Amino acid sequence: MIKQITTLIFLVFFVLSSHAQDFSALWQGYFSYYNIKDVVVSTTKVYGASENAVFTYDLTTKELETITTIEGLSGQTITTIAYNETYQALLIGYANGLIEIVSGSENKILSVVDIVDKQTIPPNLKRINHFNVDNGRVYISTDYGVSVYNLERLEFGDSYFIGSGGSQIRVEQTTILNNSIYAACGDNNAIKVADLSNPNLIDYQQWQTLGDGNFVAVESVENRLYAIKTNQVIYEISNGTFTALFTYSGLPLDTKTANGNLVVTTETNVYVYNSSFTTLATAVLTSEFDTQFTSATVAENTMFLGTSSFGVMKTTFSNPSNFEVVRPEGPLMNDAFKIEAGNGDLWVTYGDYTVSYNPFPLRSFGLSHLVEENWKNTPYDSLLTAKNLNYVAVNPFKPSQVFISACHQGVLELNDEVPTLLLDHTNSALESLVVPSAPNEISVRQTGSIFDRNGLLWTLTCRVDKGLKSYNPSTGEWKGYSFSEIIPDAFVDELGFGDIAIDRNGTKWIGSFFKGIIGYNENGNSIRNLNSEDQNMPSSVVTAVAVDNNNQLWLGTIKGLRVLYNTSSFFEEPNPTVREIVVLDDGIPQELLSNQFITDIKIDGSNNKWIGTLDAGVFYFSPDGQETIYHFTTTNSPLPSNFIKDISIDAQNGKVYIATEKGLVSFNSGGSDPKEELASAYVYPNPVRPEYDVLGANNLNDINKGVKIKGITENVNIKITDIEGNLVAEAQSRVNLRASRSNNNFAIDGGTAIWNGKNLANNIVASGVYLILISDLESFETKVLKLLIIR
Structure with a gap:
């Protein structure tokens, strides 16, 4: 019998260390607590260490709390932990030699780097x-x-x-x-x-x-000394003499003293002995649990058992086969491959393939879905045998219908979170590659997938002639589009396609391995690619593509960043080329992200660019790339790794999700996508009370400060006046940007405007009623909002 105890708590800890700081104001962590590295106990709590985060379980209240990179941990790989009652200190040891000490009721963190x-x-x-x-x-x-x-x-x-x-x-x-x-x-x-x-x-x-x-x-227990050898035998040592006591069926992975007892953990069993080596309890892993024990501890007559894929399991001496799972909510794994955010939800997959689109070894992992701050994890055995899950495409006209590419089996369809159909070469227009030396081999290698504005799913298949296909979920109609004009031999001439984006003209932009960036438009059957140095491509390996709000194509390669500014005439232009972005570094022109391995590019509601890299973290650039708003790394943010796997932005709330090789975090940028009309525009907080302390901040990027106006359209002018009509502040879309060095008191970020409460003279305004006059510069729609400020 299994009873699961879960909770999702992201604590605000005060962190004090020369190497650690608290990022909980703007960041949130989503770490996995399924794979437990160590578990220890104090007089009041159990501490469970996962791969790079720690959680506590209160023995009295049964409350769960987490300590992650958000609170100041390093995000490195944890190998062991220990707790000391005298100093109320939790010691955390890492694979790279780092030690972190979490102490006191406020969980202050000290990093020891000696x-x-x-x-x-x-x-x-x-x-x-x-x-x-x-x-x-x-x-x-x-x-x-x-x-x-x-x-x-x-x-x-x-x-x-x-x-x-x-x-x-x-x-x-x-x-x-x-x-x-x-x-x-x-x-x-x-x-x-x-x-x-x-x-x-x-x-x-x-x-x-x-x-x-x-x-x-x-390990010593009271006045006795025990040791375990690699021959799986436990000995008692007395006066230098070794006496064999027991031979375990597997090599013990963890041995510790807890509450005067000796606790020995193997993959399948946990043994609890008293000081005289009399067995008090034995927990046995049954076939019901597809996992292994990793560590264990005891508190009075209760065992807490760390596992490799279930979190911590709690059981008693008297009934060791009755388990409860104790872990905070979180995704199945830390090593996410692709993520997709929208409407407050987040999908996470754990498949994989190499940069040359080789899916082997296949990864038979599950699927995670974050809904209203609750994780719903689907195990692999419920996914209709779909392996190597990667890109997620949510039907915009039916959000309960989701399609997930599987780079070996096809496309997995889910309805209301339930896997219902695996689309492959037998029941759809999807094709398997054909290996000349092994014609019977089946491998439907699906990668990038995206919905267009008409509700058609566009999906990519590697190493087949019709590498691009469309699917209409409403009618079940499939169409395939051949790339033979630029890829004569589909199996040999192109190893695969990855990222895909669609511009305003309906052109599909596809990143490939050999052929660089491919543009395809089914209207006129137009196809063309850029992959040579003459076309200013730094590499033919294109890893990321994104179309910005100006219909410009941003593409990332394994050797840098490029932009195709004129997408509209791409097929007609005689010699199209891409351009690098040149910025001034101390007055010296430099190519932006030169030779960087770009892993992902995403565009937010205000046309800013979020760019992930293989080993340099995340860059957040202004719309033209000339200004670096943020550069997040492991040293200045809660990123657990500088290897960015994927980025996804929830346009509804401006939350930016960042998947790394060691965990998933989000940054609350405060922006949002613009609305079609001003009817839903509103201002908050309203009224602004003294206790809010939101006025006067100089940095408009801190979304915890300032007055926000949400639900505005794409191109607006906003004036703020006092009740007598005197102009207090003014901002205009595309002019007053929220970049960190713009020094604006009032700025517009996509569908959100932020005002720091200062007037044109740079002074914080007085108490009173203020009018917010919003004018759409294209439709001429207007709206007036009232704001009360109490100081």
Whole structure:
């Protein structure tokens, strides 16, 4: 029996550290808590560490809270955690040697980078394997040896290189018994032991060796010492003698002392013993759960079991087969491949293919859907065998109908979140590639998919003649369009297509591997491509395409960014070329994003550009690319990685979702798409009260400040006057932009205008009633709003 305890809580923590800061004002995190790396317990809480985030479970209230990059964690890969009651400190260890200490009721975060920065230790040996806290000192087991950190003074002490001749060896775990420190070592170094009162422990000769071979754990319980060898046997060590007690069916992955008990975890079993090695409880993984145990701890007579794909499972000593799943809400995985946002929802897929569109090895993962801040995760076995799910296309005329490309099987159709049909070569116009040497091989390699304004789904198939197809969900009609004019041999001459965009003229713009950017318009059967240096293409590999609000085509390649400014005459122009964007860097002309691997391009409601890269984070540019509004990386934002997989913007609320290889976050940009008419325009907060503290901000990009006017049309002029008609502020679309260095008091961002409450003299206005006069410059529609300000 399984009972799931879930909640979605994004806490606002105060974070204090030279390396950590709180981003909770504008950012939100969506991390996965299915794969648990470690789980520990304090007197009041259970702490579960997933791949790069931590959650707490209150033993009394059963409340769940999360600590992520939003609150200041690094986003690196977690390997181990420990909790110390004396200092109320949670220690988090990472694969790269980073240590973070979360302390106090306010969860202040301190980043300790000494091991990361240590030049004498190779990067591949800095992994943190275990923390052992004793008398205010933390003995840190690593792949190079043991380091000591003082929790009282928050500083490092000595490091012990205890291999032969003082060499660096892997230490899996340490424990302390009778003032001696024991270390379980790899590299055939057995158990090392030394007297803690010895002031010269940096001398490897002060360490003695017990036993032989490789050990994965050593732990003391009361006055007894236990160790586990790679032969899967647990021993009791007494006076240097090893006594075999039990042989496990698999190698133990986690061994710890909790509440006076010894807890040993294998992939399929968790054993709880008292100090005398009497079994108190055993949890067995049954066929009902397709997962493995990863770690475990106990609180009184309750076990908390970390798993690789279920989160933390809670059970009791008396009934260890009755499980509850304890985890915060979140997506299935952190490594999202494609995302699609809109109308407050977010779809997440986890398929994959290489830059050359090779889908192997196939990824049999599920699907995630965020609806009203709740995650609905569909496992793979409910997806009609669809593997390598990638692009998501939501029917604009029927949002409950969703089509997801599967780069091996075709297109998966969902209705009301239920997978209902897998469209492939047997029941649609979709085609399998034909391998000359293996004509019976079937592979329907679907990638980019998008709906046009008429409700037709356009989808791309790799390595077939009719690489572009349209599908009418209302009639079931399919049409295929051949690319043989530029791709004579579909299997050999082009490895695949990825991103697709549609401009105002109905031209489909397709990014390819060999053929660069392909433009196709079925009206007249026009097709053309740009892929050579003569056409100013930095590479033939086009990874991202987007059409902006001026009908200009922005395209990303593996070697930089280009723009096709004249899309309307692309098929008629004798020698069309793309252009780079040149910006001034300290007065010197430079090509924007030169040689950068562009992974995605998205356009927001005010025509600003969001551009993701392979290793440089996210860039947010003004409409013409001349001004960098933001450049988000792991060092100045909650991005858990600088490898951006995909970006999607919810035009309804301006929220920008960013998928990285290590997790998903969103940034509240505050913009929105313009409306067709002014009927729904409104102003908020209204009234503006003193406690709101929203007036006077100099940076209009902080959407928590200022007065917002939403629901405006694409091209407006807005005047703000006092009740007597005196002009206070004025802004116009495309003129007064919200870029960070524009120094506007009033600006328009797509369908949203932001006013900081200052007048033309740059002073905050007085209390009173203000009129907001909105005029559409094209339709001449007008609307008047009233705003009350109380200071």
